[in-house]
Amino acid sequence: MVKNEILIIHGDDYKAMAKRVLEQADLAGLIGSRERHIGLKPNMVVPKPASAGATTHPELLDGTLEYLTDHGFTNITVMESSWVGADTQDALRVCGYREVIERYQIPFIDIKKERSREYDAAGINLKVCDAAMKVDFMINMPVLKGHCQTTVTCALKNMKGVIPDSEKRRFHTMGLHKPIAHLNTVVRNDFILVDNICGDLDFEEGGNPVEMDRILGFRDPVLCDSFVCEAMGYHSEEVPYIVLAEQLGVGSRDTQGAVVTKLNEGTLERRTLPMTGRVKKLAAYTEPADACSACYGSLIYALDRLQVRGQLSGKHTPVAIGQGYKGKGGKIGVGNCTRCFEKSLKGCPPRAVDITAFLEKEWD
Numbered sequence: 001m002v003k004n005e006i007l008i009i010h011g012d013d014y015k016a017m018a019k020r021v022l023e024q025a026d027l028a029g030l031i032g033s034r035e036r037h038i039g040l041k042p043n044m045v046v047p048k049p050a051s052a053g054a055t056t057h058p059e060l061l062d063g064t065l066e067y068l069t070d071h072g073f074t075n076i077t078v079m080e081s082s083w084v085g086a087d088t089q090d091a092l093r094v095c096g097y098r099e100v101i102e103r104y105q106i107p108f109i110d111i112k113k114e115r116s117r118e119y120d121a122a123g124i125n126l127k128v129c130d131a132a133m134k135v136d137f138m139i140n141m142p143v144l145k146g147h148c149q150t151t152v153t154c155a156l157k158n159m160k161g162v163i164p165d166s167e168k169r170r171f172h173t174m175g176l177h178k179p180i181a182h183l184n185t186v187v188r189n190d191f192i193l194v195d196n197i198c199g200d201l202d203f204e205e206g207g208n209p210v211e212m213d214r215i216l217g218f219r220d221p222v223l224c225d226s227f228v229c230e231a232m233g234y235h236s237e238e239v240p241y242i243v244l245a246e247q248l249g250v251g252s253r254d255t256q257g258a259v260v261t262k263l264n265e266g267t268l269e270r271r272t273l274p275m276t277g278r279v280k281k282l283a284a285y286t287e288p289a290d291a292c293s294a295c296y297g298s299l300i301y302a303l304d305r306l307q308v309r310g311q312l313s314g315k316h317t318p319v320a321i322g323q324g325y326k327g328k329g330g331k332i333g334v335g336n337c338t339r340c341f342e343k344s345l346k347g348c349p350p351r352a353v354d355i356t357a358f359l360e361k362e363w364d
Contacts (some may be wrong), residue, residue, distance in 0.1 A: 002219075047090040117131075135188060137190045150237050210301060291322030
């Protein structure tokens with residue numbers, strides 16, 4: 001897998017999907033020696049099941065551990081710390097990780113209980129816990145979701161979980177963006193397996209999940225988070241820590257120059273994920289017909305952006321989306337399946353950032 005590649009897979013068998021991404025990436029080849037110490041960093045910010053849109057699905061952890069053990073890797077550690085005020089051990093149980101870790105007999109390190117040291121992170125002294133700095137290869141397993149303070153959160157911000165609680169508090173006094181960017185100059189981020197299954201609309205604690213049913217793979221955390229911005233209807237310039245991380249040499253924001261490898265196409269077999277009040281209100285502006293999860297989720301994210309800008313007030317022609325519109329005409333639609341409409345946006349799926357711009361221009 002090349003550094004600027006993006007791997008995308010759709011479906012509902014999350015364990016198998018995770019393994020397929022790792023196989024495509026040739027993760028074993030990227031890691032190299034079976035003696036190397038591998039760290040796994042999921043997102044267990046709060047003790048809530050992954051269906052709430054805040055935490056990494058345990059199936060991704062399961063698939064990754066099975067892949068690693070099948071390829072002869074044994075020196076593996078799972079590590080994480082929930083946010084300040086939450087109990088990591090409680091999250092370990094509620095999120096469904098304890099059973100997975102015990103089945104593979106893999107050690108788990110609660111970062112809250114770890115010692116830490118201070119490091120020079122590109123000119124800023126930051127404390128990082130010892131366990132994270134001892135690994136030879138770090139697999140970051142974030143959730144693609146919104147955040148009430150930083151707009152989005154994924155690969156770069158997920159590494160905030162390897163610092164002590166005292167440092168997390170200090171990050172907030174520093175404004176979050178600068179320390180997050182600088183932190184990623186010293187912590188490892190060798191492979192990113194992104195849970196894009198049902199991340200929250202705009203809150204890191206979950207509650208408004210948006211069904212996408214995708215898993216993504218990256219080697220570049222800056223490219224990852226730039227892609228996340230566009231998937232949620234933002235430009236990377238709107239998230240300062242992503243821009244600063246690129247300036248510090250952590251990675252590249254060039255999504256246009258990225259190599260996109262789709263391992264399959266979106267499926268019509270969507271789950272019956274209950275819509276929350278906010279998502280349900282946004283869905284009222286849509287007319288789906290056999291819409292794939294990723295396509296429909298992109299439209300929901302775009303509509304949320306328009307709502308924030310005050311552009312959903314009044315009456316609008318509902319936006320058509322889905323394979324049920326192939327070969328049919330209509331007023332306005334998004335995705336390749338609505339190409340016969342009077343106004344249509346290409347994409348399979350289209351990015352939320354493009355949907356937002358399209359609706360701003362074309363919606364009556």
